[in-house]
Amino acid sequence: MFELFFTPGPSALYFTAEEHIKTALKKGVCSTSHRGQQFKDIYKECQQNLRKLMDIPEDYHILITSSANEAWERIIENCVEKESYHVSMGAFSQRFAKIATQLGRTAHELVVEDGTVPNFDAIDVPESAEIITLCLNESACGTSFPLETINALREKYPNKLIAIDGVSGVPVVPIDFRNIDTLYFSVQKAFGLPAGLGIWIVNNRCLEKAEKMAAEGNTIGSYHRLPDMVEKAQVFQTAETPNILGIYTLAKVASDMLEKGILAIRREIDYKSAILNQVIEAHPQLHHFVEKEKYRSKTVKVIRCDFESNLLIDHLKQKKIHVGTGYGGYKKEQIRIANFPTHSKEQTEMLVDLIEAFKF
Numbered sequence: 001m002f003e004l005f006f007t008p009g010p011s012a013l014y015f016t017a018e019e020h021i022k023t024a025l026k027k028g029v030c031s032t033s034h035r036g037q038q039f040k041d042i043y044k045e046c047q048q049n050l051r052k053l054m055d056i057p058e059d060y061h062i063l064i065t066s067s068a069n070e071a072w073e074r075i076i077e078n079c080v081e082k083e084s085y086h087v088s089m090g091a092f093s094q095r096f097a098k099i100a101t102q103l104g105r106t107a108h109e110l111v112v113e114d115g116t117v118p119n120f121d122a123i124d125v126p127e128s129a130e131i132i133t134l135c136l137n138e139s140a141c142g143t144s145f146p147l148e149t150i151n152a153l154r155e156k157y158p159n160k161l162i163a164i165d166g167v168s169g170v171p172v173v174p175i176d177f178r179n180i181d182t183l184y185f186s187v188q189k190a191f192g193l194p195a196g197l198g199i200w201i202v203n204n205r206c207l208e209k210a211e212k213m214a215a216e217g218n219t220i221g222s223y224h225r226l227p228d229m230v231e232k233a234q235v236f237q238t239a240e241t242p243n244i245l246g247i248y249t250l251a252k253v254a255s256d257m258l259e260k261g262i263l264a265i266r267r268e269i270d271y272k273s274a275i276l277n278q279v280i281e282a283h284p285q286l287h288h289f290v291e292k293e294k295y296r297s298k299t300v301k302v303i304r305c306d307f308e309s310n311l312l313i314d315h316l317k318q319k320k321i322h323v324g325t326g327y328g329g330y331k332k333e334q335i336r337i338a339n340f341p342t343h344s345k346e347q348t349e350m351l352v353d354l355i356e357a358f359k360f
């Protein structure tokens with residue numbers, strides 16, 4: 001049997017990824033020039049398939065970065081002149097505020113207790129903040145930011161940019177792009193691809209902000225200045241030699257997901273999420289870290305164990321099943337389990353049976 005990865009990222013590859021990578025190698029995708037027609041066709045197909053799969057409006061630009069980390073830096077450099085506002089729900093969302101500070105901005109930060117999500121009323125954004133940053137799915141804690149709060153923030157703060165970290169949430173969580181200005185993700189989580197590629201989606205409000213900042217003499221970066229990235233993306237080009245194999249594989253996997261149907265994918269996620277919840281709730285020594293069901297992620301389950309979490313992690317490893325440790329300081333007391341589109345119902349049922357039978 002193969003090793004089965006339920007780790008929250010990198011995770012199991014999408015089940016068709018290997019075939020696509022093999023085909024790419026045969027077709028010379030890794031050796032082709034990024035200035036040639038073959039690459040342009042690949043990037044175009046990637047943009048088109050993502051647009052369809054994630055319902056991205058035509059006037060939002062789909063750009064290539066190296067990772068979500070890069071998107072944090074790009075957004076600050078291009079869209080924030082002085083002040084940003086960050087909702088931090090755990091280690092990943094906190095990094096955004098840190099990067100803003102490192103780049104010399106004033107980062108206002110609402111830090112909530114791990115495993116919780118702030119109420120709409122608690123999110124009090126100062127007049128001077130130019131952007132609000134939110135994390136759809138805090139992979140460190142297993143919390144999920146409610147879509148209705150995003151929409152309400154848009155109504156309350158129509159003049160501020162809204163940036164969404166979609167890393168372990170998309171394409172599962174249905175985002176209404178009209179209510180946000182930018183969203184970014186890395187491909188090694190819910191898309192099930194090898195790491196080393198990020199997608200940064202931006203609207204023209206972000207672009208205009210970057211242009212204005214540049215015109216006023218601010219530095220907005222170097223090879224990845226937003227206006228240049230948009231200009232290049234419109235002709236399916238990138239400034240640097242990009243991760244061509246990654247872009248190719250993403251285009252193909254997005255196409256496979258389209259063929260399967262995003263609704264079918266979401267239904268499967270719901271089923272697998274429900275049986276994972278059941279086993280956590282039925283097991284006397286396991287507990288949800290996120291207490292309120294409404295804020296619990298469907299795609300990353302974070303479980304508090306009454307024993308050292310390594311015992312269960314190692315037990316599963318002997319069966320060639322890999323789950324994640326707790327994040328950071330929670331390493332020894334928690335486990336994290338991914339429920340991504342590539343994880344089949346049968347694989348998840350097998351995992352659930354093994355967890356159910358494990359008693360310490």
Ligand SMILES: *Cc1c(COP(=O)(O)O)cnc(C)c1O
Nearest residue numbers: 067068069092137139167168186
């Ligand atoms: C994994 C993750 C990131 C970081 O992704 P990189 O590819 O390492 O840049 C950011 N945000 C969330 C929510 C994540 O899960």
